[in-house]
Every structure is written in structure tokens, then in C-alpha cells.
Amino acid sequence: MTDEAFAELLLKPHADTHGMETAGDQQELRDLQAALGSYRRETLHWAERRSAGQPSLADKARAQQRWNALPQWALATVALVTIVGGVVHLASDRAVEPTSIAATLPAAEQPAATDDVAADNHLLSSIDAELSYHGGSPVDGLRLRDAGSAERTEVAGATD
């Protein structure tokens, strides 16, 4: 008898075993059915007794639900904080007008900029002063004009 056919008949306590080839097969089927039945009853009784002594799971289930809810609450809080932060940031950006940007510059930066401009102006004035000539011609230093007038006087005296 094949294992497939044997397996089919195993779960049928009053299976028609007349079609079986040998009496040995019938006896084997009955024995295995009896063994499985005994195992089923004995182990279920053992499991029922052991289960009866187990404590209630209600407290554990509640505690587990609280722990499971914790990450959800944390996630919700983070999401809320992010949204509120974003909204506040946007609102503050819109409140700043373009004309008042200068006014929002740090006060310390303003004198520094004025000093730089004054220094630049002073430097440019110095260069300009150096470049512009206010005195006489360098030729004057050679007294060429005095020598020229003396020569003209001598020539005039000789002609007189």
C-alpha cells in the first residue's frame, strides 16, 4: 500500500479497509490510528493542564500596546515640531521688508564701513596732492632768469 493511500486513510477512523491488499496493511493502519489517537489525547490533556496554570495575558498585552504606541507618539511629536518650526520660520521671513534690510545690519558693522570710506578718501586726497604742483618751476632753481637780466643790463650799458 502506497504512503499516499495510507495517509488518506489515516484520518478516517472508520475507513473502508476491505479494499486493502493484505490483512497486515489493515492491522498497520489500525495500529497507527490508535497510536496517533493516543498521542492526540494524551498531549492535549497535558497541554490543557499546563495552560490552566498560566497567568492572564491582559496586563502584558496592555503594556505591549503602550510600548508600541510610544514610537508613534514620538514620531507625531517630531512631525508637529517640524511643521510648527517651518511655519514660524516662514512667517518671520515674510515679516522682514526689503527697505529695512539695511536697518537690520549689525550696528558694529556700520562704523567700520564709514572708517574705510574715510581712509580711502584720505589716501586719494594725498595722492592727488602729491600729483598737483603748486611751487615754481625747477628751472627757477638754476637762477637762469637772474643771469639773463644781468646780461641784458650789461648790453644796455654798453650801447649807451
Place this chain on the structure above:
Amino acid sequence: MAYTLHADVLKFTTKEQTATTELDDIDALARNYRPRLLRFVMASVRDEELADTIVQDTLLKAYRNRAGFRGECTVNTWMTGIAVNLIRDHARTQKFKFWRKAHASAVDATDMANHLRSSGSSPEGALLAREQAVQVREAMELLSPNQRTAFLLRFIEEMDLPDIADAMGMPVNTVKTHLHRAVKSVRARIGGARV
């Protein structure tokens, strides 16, 4: 036709509602399903404390995920599927520890026969029943995990093949293959002991 359809829908809805109500009370769930689950898990892991832990986890997981139960199978099949997965997970993550413990407690598991009640009507009947139960348990120890699970679900829990396939997460034909190999092995063991 319309009446038949309506009746089917009504039947399905009623079944789902009953299951949902049952799943809402974890103590009722434990009362109704713990013994059968414990029997199955104990036969699978062969360690009493580990079996208690896995059954407890199964009940808590079923209760926690009760909203996901659609009523496409019975609560028993659904919970057995959870237990099968937890046994697999446990075997996978703590493979060495798991099998060492299983082997160490194999001697104690033999003592499970001592826990078995004497249910026979006579001392001889009780002794025979106990011997038969021990024979079956020893024969199942030689099976592979998948063969043992299929054998237990079919012949001890008396589940249908499609339900076993659901619980084990494999096609019906694969379950049949495991089952036939298991029957062959058990026949050889028990038949051999008988002869």
C-alpha cells in the same frame, strides 16, 4: 443567484465579526487556543519553557495584529501560521542555542510521557496508550522540521491541506510531499517497532 450571493456575503461577514470579537479579548483567545497551540509548539521545539514563551508570543502577536485578520481562514489557522513563523524565526536566530537546548532537553522530553495522564480504562490500557504516544513522539523526532510540522498539523491538529498550506506558507503540493515523506518515515519507525 442574488439570494445565494447575499447569503454568502452575510455568512462571511458574520464569520469575520465573530472572529473579530473573539480576537478582541486576549483572555478568551488564550482560553480557546492556548492548549492546542502549546501541544503543537511543544511537539515542534521539544522544550517546555520555550514552548510556553512561543505560545505566549503567538497570542500577543495575534492580539496586537487582530486588525489585520480578514477572516479569509479560521482564527485557528491564522494563529497556527503565526506560531509556525515564530518557531522558524527562533530556530533561525538562535540556531545553535536552540538545537543544543532541544537535544539537552530531549531526555526531559522523554519524561513528557511521565506527565501524560493514564487515560486508559485499565492499567494495561493506560500503559498501552502511553507507549503508543511515546512511539509517535519518537518517530516524529526523526522527521525534518517541515515534515514534522506538516505531520503534526495534519494528523494531530487534524487540519485540512489548504489550511496547512496557508499556515506553513507553501503550496499544497509541497505540503503533500512533506506529508508523504513523513508518513513513510513514521510507518517505518512504528511498523518496525511493531514487527
